[in-house]
Amino acid sequence: MPKDKKFVESITSRDQDFAQWYTDVVREAKLCDYSSVKGCLNYLPNGYAIWENIQANLDRRFKETGVENVYLPVLIPESLLQKESEHIQGFAPEVAWVTHGGLEKLEERFCIRPTSETLFCDHWQKTVKSYRDLPKIWNQWNSVLRWEKTTRPFLRSREFLWQEGHTLHATAEEAKKRTQLMLDIYYDFVTKDLAIPLIKGQKTESEKFAGAEATYTIEAMMHDGKALQSGTSHYFGSGFPDAFNIKYLDKNNKLHSAYETSWGLSTRIIGAIIMVHGDDSGLVLPPKIAPTQATIIPIAQHKEGVVEKAQELLKRLKIDGIRVKLDDSDKTPGYKFAEQEMLGIPIRIEIGPKDIEKNEVIIVRRDNGEKITVNIDNIETEVHNILENIQLNMYNKAEKFLNSHIQKATTMEDMINKFKQERYFIKAMWCGSKECENQIKADTGGAGSRCIPFDEEKISDKCICCGKKAEHMVIWGKSY
Amino acid sequence: MPKDKKFVESITSRDQDFAQWYTDVVREAKLCDYSSVKGCLNYLPNGYAIWENIQANLDRRFKETGVENVYLPVLIPESLLQKESEHIQGFAPEVAWVTHGGLEKLEERFCIRPTSETLFCDHWQKTVKSYRDLPKIWNQWNSVLRWEKTTRPFLRSREFLWQEGHTLHATAEEAKKRTQLMLDIYYDFVTKDLAIPLIKGQKTESEKFAGAEATYTIEAMMHDGKALQSGTSHYFGSGFPDAFNIKYLDKNNKLHSAYETSWGLSTRIIGAIIMVHGDDSGLVLPPKIAPTQATIIPIAQHKEGVVEKAQELLKRLKIDGIRVKLDDSDKTPGYKFAEQEMLGIPIRIEIGPKDIEKNEVIIVRRDNGEKITVNIDNIETEVHNILENIQLNMYNKAEKFLNSHIQKATTMEDMINKFKQERYFIKAMWCGSKECENQIKADTGGAGSRCIPFDEEKISDKCICCGKKAEHMVIWGKSY
Numbered sequence: 001m002p003k004d005k006k007f008v009e010s011i012t013s014r015d016q017d018f019a020q021w022y023t024d025v026v027r028e029a030k031l032c033d034y035s036s037v038k039g040c041l042n043y044l045p046n047g048y049a050i051w052e053n054i055q056a057n058l059d060r061r062f063k064e065t066g067v068e069n070v071y072l073p074v075l076i077p078e079s080l081l082q083k084e085s086e087h088i089q090g091f092a093p094e095v096a097w098v099t100h101g102g103l104e105k106l107e108e109r110f111c112i113r114p115t116s117e118t119l120f121c122d123h124w125q126k127t128v129k130s131y132r133d134l135p136k137i138w139n140q141w142n143s144v145l146r147w148e149k150t151t152r153p154f155l156r157s158r159e160f161l162w163q164e165g166h167t168l169h170a171t172a173e174e175a176k177k178r179t180q181l182m183l184d185i186y187y188d189f190v191t192k193d194l195a196i197p198l199i200k201g202q203k204t205e206s207e208k209f210a211g212a213e214a215t216y217t218i219e220a221m222m223h224d225g226k227a228l229q230s231g232t233s234h235y236f237g238s239g240f241p242d243a244f245n246i247k248y249l250d251k252n253n254k255l256h257s258a259y260e261t262s263w264g265l266s267t268r269i270i271g272a273i274i275m276v277h278g279d280d281s282g283l284v285l286p287p288k289i290a291p292t293q294a295t296i297i298p299i300a301q302h303k304e305g306v307v308e309k310a311q312e313l314l315k316r317l318k319i320d321g322i323r324v325k326l327d328d329s330d331k332t333p334g335y336k337f338a339e340q341e342m343l344g345i346p347i348r349i350e351i352g353p354k355d356i357e358k359n360e361v362i363i364v365r366r367d368n369g370e371k372i373t374v375n376i377d378n379i380e381t382e383v384h385n386i387l388e389n390i391q392l393n394m395y396n397k398a399e400k401f402l403n404s405h406i407q408k409a410t411t412m413e414d415m416i417n418k419f420k421q422e423r424y425f426i427k428a429m430w431c432g433s434k435e436c437e438n439q440i441k442a443d444t445g446g447a448g449s450r451c452i453p454f455d456e457e458k459i460s461d462k463c464i465c466c467g468k469k470a471e472h473m474v475i476w477g478k479s480y
Numbered sequence: 481m482p483k484d485k486k487f488v489e490s491i492t493s494r495d496q497d498f499a500q501w502y503t504d505v506v507r508e509a510k511l512c513d514y515s516s517v518k519g520c521l522n523y524l525p526n527g528y529a530i531w532e533n534i535q536a537n538l539d540r541r542f543k544e545t546g547v548e549n550v551y552l553p554v555l556i557p558e559s560l561l562q563k564e565s566e567h568i569q570g571f572a573p574e575v576a577w578v579t580h581g582g583l584e585k586l587e588e589r590f591c592i593r594p595t596s597e598t599l600f601c602d603h604w605q606k607t608v609k610s611y612r613d614l615p616k617i618w619n620q621w622n623s624v625l626r627w628e629k630t631t632r633p634f635l636r637s638r639e640f641l642w643q644e645g646h647t648l649h650a651t652a653e654e655a656k657k658r659t660q661l662m663l664d665i666y667y668d669f670v671t672k673d674l675a676i677p678l679i680k681g682q683k684t685e686s687e688k689f690a691g692a693e694a695t696y697t698i699e700a701m702m703h704d705g706k707a708l709q710s711g712t713s714h715y716f717g718s719g720f721p722d723a724f725n726i727k728y729l730d731k732n733n734k735l736h737s738a739y740e741t742s743w744g745l746s747t748r749i750i751g752a753i754i755m756v757h758g759d760d761s762g763l764v765l766p767p768k769i770a771p772t773q774a775t776i777i778p779i780a781q782h783k784e785g786v787v788e789k790a791q792e793l794l795k796r797l798k799i800d801g802i803r804v805k806l807d808d809s810d811k812t813p814g815y816k817f818a819e820q821e822m823l824g825i826p827i828r829i830e831i832g833p834k835d836i837e838k839n840e841v842i843i844v845r846r847d848n849g850e851k852i853t854v855n856i857d858n859i860e861t862e863v864h865n866i867l868e869n870i871q872l873n874m875y876n877k878a879e880k881f882l883n884s885h886i887q888k889a890t891t892m893e894d895m896i897n898k899f900k901q902e903r904y905f906i907k908a909m910w911c912g913s914k915e916c917e918n919q920i921k922a923d924t925g926g927a928g929s930r931c932i933p934f935d936e937e938k939i940s941d942k943c944i945c946c947g948k949k950a951e952h953m954v955i956w957g958k959s960y
Contacts, residue, residue: 036560036602037553037590045548045618052549068525069532073517073639074554074592074623075576080516096555097580098592101627102573110517112554112578112592122516138525142623143554147581159553 011342014280018224025274026153029283029343039151039158043267046343047154049291050270051161055141057193057289058163058265061185067139067165072119074142075110080118084243087117090210094146096158112145117211117236117262120166121244128258130249131170137178139165154271155228155480162266168258170248172237175259179235182263183216186231194269195286195394196220196276197402198230199425199475201451206434209262213237219450219475221402222275225424227450227479230272233263271480276398277367283344284366286394287387294324294383295340299333299352309356313349313379320380322387341366346390347383367394406475410460412443415476419444425477429470431463439465440476450475491822494760498704505754506633509763509823519631519638523747526823527634529771530750531641535621537673537769538643538745541665547619547645552599554622555590560598564723567597570690574626576638592625597691597716597742600646601724608738610729611650617658619645634751635708635960642746648738650728652717655739659715662743663696666711674749675766675874676700676756677882678710679905679955681931686914689742693717699930699955701882702755705904707930707959710752713743751960756878757847763824764846766874767867774804774863775820779813779832789836793829793859800860802867821846826870827863847874886955890940892923895956899924905957909950911943919945920956930955 011024026032031047034040043051059069075098082088095111113119124136145159154160165182169175183200190196198218208215212234220230238257241247247255277284287293294317298310307328317324327336333350340348350362361379363372367390374382405424409415415426426447430436441448452472463470491504506512511527514520523531539549555578562568575591593599604616625639634640645662649655663680670676678698688695692714700710718737721727727735757764767773774797778790787808797804807816813830820828830842841859843852847870854862885904889895895906906927910916921928932952943950 033603033607035553035599036557037555040553040555042553042599042603043551045550048550049548051551068529070525070528071523071531071623071641073515073520073522074625075517075520075639077516093582095582096578096590098576099579100577100589102575110576119515119522123513123522127513143551145554159555161551 011280011282014223014278021278021280022271022275023153025278025282025342031270031274031283032153034153037158039148041153041157041159043161046291047270050273050285050289051267053289053291054193054269055163058185058189059141061189062139062165065181065185066137068137069140070138071140071142072116072123074113076113076116076118078109078111080122081111083118083121084211084240087211087240091115091146094148096145096147113142114144114146115262115264116140116142116144116164117166117240117260118244120168121240121246121260124168124241124258125244125246128168128246128248131251134168134170134248134258135174135178136166136168138167139163152271152480154267154274160267162264165261165263167261168241168246169260170250170256170258172259175237175261176235179214179216179233179261179263182261183218183231183233186218186233186263186265190218190220190230190269191395193286193288194273195288195391195398196230196272197395197399199451199453201453201475203232203451204430204437204449204474206437207449209234211236211240212262213239217451219477220272220276221405221425221477222272222480223278223401224275225405225422225478227425227477228268228272228275229450229479230269231263231265234261236260236262268480277394278344281338282342284394285344285346287346287391290323290344290346292323292325292343292345293387294322294347294349295336295345296324296326296349296351297333297336297340298326298328299350299355301328303353305356306351306353310351313351313361313376316380317383320384322380322383337364346387349383365390367397408459409464412440412464415440415464416444419447419478425450425475427457427459427473427475428464429458429460429462430472430474431466431468432471433463433466436463436465444476446478447476448479450477450479491760491762494703494758498755501758501760502751502755503633505758505762505822511750511754511763512633514633517638519628521633521637521639523641526771527750530753530765530769531747533769533771534673534749535643538665538669539621541669542619542645545617545661545665547617549620550618551620551622552596552603554593556593556596556598558589558591560602561591563598563601564691564720567691567720571595571626574628576625576627593622594624594626595742595744596620596622596624596644597646597720597740598724600648601720601726601740604648604721604738605724605726608648608726608728611731614648614650614728614738615654615658616646616648618647619643632751632960634747634754636748640747642744645741645743647741648721648726649740650730650736650738652739655717655741656715659694659696659713659741659743662741663698663711663713666698666713666743666745670698670700670710670749671875673766673768674753675768675871675878676710676752677875677879679931679933681933681955683712683931684917684929684954686917687929689714691716691720692742693719697931699957700752700756701885701905701957702752702960703758703881704755705885705902705958707905707957708748708752708755709930709959710749711743711745714741716740716742748960757874758824761818762822764874765824765826767826767871770803770824770826772803772805772823772825773867774802774827774829775816775825776804776806776829776831777813777816777820778806778808779830779835781808783833785836786831786833790831793831793841793856796860797863800864802860802863817844826867829863845870847877888939889944892920892944895920895944896924899927899958905930905955907937907939907953907955908944909938909940909942910952910954911946911948912951913943913946916943916945924956926958927956928959930957930959
């Protein structure tokens with residue numbers, strides 16, 4: 001049955017060519033494709049539905065901590081972007097400029113927002129006067145644009161979707177707390193809902209966000225051993241607010257600086273889902289964010305009663321809150337199986353005349369291929385249990401992979417050799433200098449500092465590169 | 481207590497100066513404000529939360545009919561925008577142009593999307609090959625930009641938020657059905673959830689969308705008698721698909737044209753909510769989309785047990801699915817009352833020591849000021865009932881207003897006089913010519929054709945303007 005195998009045969013083996021496998025999965029699962037606008041993606045229904053579930057689950061967590069959503073303009077006047085000097089230096093080379101409105105040339109250029117710190121600060125400068133106006137805990141779900149040279153689906157594109165949270169506080173302490181809280185929320189969401197294990201830590205000076213005092217990150221390991229920065233939370237201190245002249249009157253009527261944070265998570269995370277969980281049959285989606293959690297596939301569906309029974313199950317599972325679909329199209333069962341696997345739908349439910357006779361269905365798990373015979377009377381409970389089990393199993397599998405691919409090194413020779421063998425994470429001590437960071441990157445063929453993890457270990461006293469006194473243990477790795 | 485009255489005193493009377501009243505309500509209810517980007521709004525938490533509820537309620541209805549969400553790029557290459565000639569003529573004068581990416585001048589200009597027909601068609605041209613690929617029932621929630629000269633909050637701004645649905649079908653019949661279905665969904669949503677009565681109809685040739693074969697509309701009447709176009713659904717025939725060379729192979733392997741629709745509803749509708757329901761105390765929100773449906777306000781809250789009892793009610797109502805807040809801040813009750821009224825929160829629940837003694841609360845309705853004493857034991861049921869009642873009452877009140885302000889005219893003199901007295905809707909016959917449309921607009925000081933309503937009446941045989949044979953009855957009115 002060559003037709004049934006179409007999906008499976010159309011993707012490259014993951015271990016043979018990881019990059020090609022990734023591109024193949026994105027295309028065959030119809031997640032996104034390139035538009036006629038160079039470097040800009042069309043987010044297609046299968047891909048966008050994943051993003052909608054990510055939005056729903058993350059937004060709920062945000063709102064539980066008092067976050068309010070807003071929407072600020074897509075355009076930023078050039079003069080506004082220039083107000084914070086590090087920020088403009090970081091972003092000016094990679095923004096798109098609007099120079100004409102309708103038939104007229106504009107007096108001042110606008111850039112399409114690469115990020116919106118300047119817009120938030122501009123608004124707060126006009127509206128925040130007193131301690132009564134604080135805190136502001138705002139977020140927006142939007143798209144941003146950065147004029148990248150090379151692009152890859154979800155991982156790097158000129159326009160991408162994300163949320164950017166921006167908050168303003170009366171005290172540094174409160175702002176720092178919020179920075180950590182949002183990092184914790186990302187951690188909770190990515191580990192629990194996306195089943196992706198993470199390393200939490202702080203970015204080094206050279207890797208932090210343009211204009212921030214400190215940048216915190218969650219780092220994930222893809223199946224090829226490369227890191228993917230999966231979410232960041234920035235503490236700005238009062239640098240940005242001061243540059244925008246945001247001051248508030250405290251209870252004693254004294255003028256005070258305000259303190260700011262920002263934090264973001266983008267559609268890059270869809271790339272992480274693919275590269276952490278996917279396999280040679282295609283996508284594998286964690287049940288908690290899978291747009292479809294189960295597909296019912298009738299076997300010998302021309303026989304009397306099969307489609308009717310399948311429809312009955314569909315109805316029962318829907319009522320019970322399962323995101324379920326029935327595929328009673330005229331494609332062959334084999335084709336439907338391959339399609340369900342390619343799309344990463346967590347389970348398929350096979351039901352044929354013999355199963356109906358025995359009051360049973362066969363449930364096949366996408367994560368490990370296991371076939372489970374289930375009595376129809378208990379189908380709701382069983383499906384819920386299996387989905388929960390898949391979610392857990394996917395996390396455990398990915399965690400095992402991560403833990404078995406983190407190694408330590410105390411000499412450059414050891415580190416270089418380890419990176420030559422496998423491109424995974426290496427823990428090593430570092431003196432804190434940019435020079436050593438660059439040197440390590442050059443010597444290892446591109447392994448940069450991913451973060452200073454919160455659970456630092458003291459591997460030795462000396463910087464692995466220069467031998468001077470070590471300040472921190474750093475996780476080094478190649479990355480997307 | 482002048483401080484308590486602050487909110488109420490800060491807005492202009494609605495009947496005295498409607499335009500100023502509108503601006504005052506938008507500002508005092510903190511729905512949106514102008515950013516530093518001329519003509520672009522900041523959608524602030526109170527305004528954006530209304531939009532989030534609109535999105536949720538409309539998106540649910542869309543998905544029930546098989547709509548899938550996508551996201552296509554913010555930029556459109558100039559050559560793509562030019563592919564359909566009426567379309568480019570309609571939009572070229574009002575788009576913003578990106579000419580530089582990073583530090584380089586672009587070879588081809590991009591415009592920021594004013595609408596996305598061209599992007600959808602461009603994608604479908606590449607991907608739709610066979611009848612198996614149809615239909616496509618797609619939608620996106622995004623922002624668009626049109627370089628308007630004059631702007632007003634929600635009603636007209638350079639950037640605005642909306643949804644734009646785009647569908648592609650194998651037959652004209654199916655596409656026409658979809659066009660009507662989406663108009664019906666808008667009608668259902670706006671009348672039921674926003675409590676705004678509507679007139680459904682078709683736009684005249686001169687008022688239809690650039691490139692469409694037919695445009696259908698829902699028209700609402702604001703409290704000043706002006707119309708607001710609240711949602712539109714367009715049937716394109718195969719004009720756009722043909723211009724983009726979208727053809728599909730049917731079951732007999734013959735090449736066929738495809739048929740397209742698009743339909744949109746924007747943040748303008750928030751302007752309609754304000755102008756249909758608002759009063760001299762501020763906003764009045766329909767319970768179904770109010771971000772907060774009830775505020776609990778403790779009276780004499782320093783007294784023992786008051787705040788505790790209020791918190792207990794808060795918890796009970798939340799569990800029961802009511803969007804409820806407790807205001808136990810140190811503001812005076814009078815200030816809190818005025819604030820709840822300004823924000824348009826459907827009910828407030830007053831609870832003080834005497835009420836607690838009697839096991840009662842006082843519920844005050846925002847829509848009519850009625851005070852209702854409610855036994856605490858039944859509070860969940862009572863609150864649900866009152867909210868439902870408010871929703872109905874708001875619709876009935878607005879419907880009564882609309883019906884009592886639609887009049888008929890058979891002579892120009894009569895029509896002109898009626899528009900001089902009150903700026904409401906006039907039903908009159910029309911010959912179908914653009915000249916008469918323009919003449920009527922000129923003679924009435926700006927009343928245009930709002931639509932040819934689906935429930936046309938035959939008022940006379942002759943066009944009210946030229947006296948020639950009448951083709952249609954048109955609803956005429958001034959508009960936003």
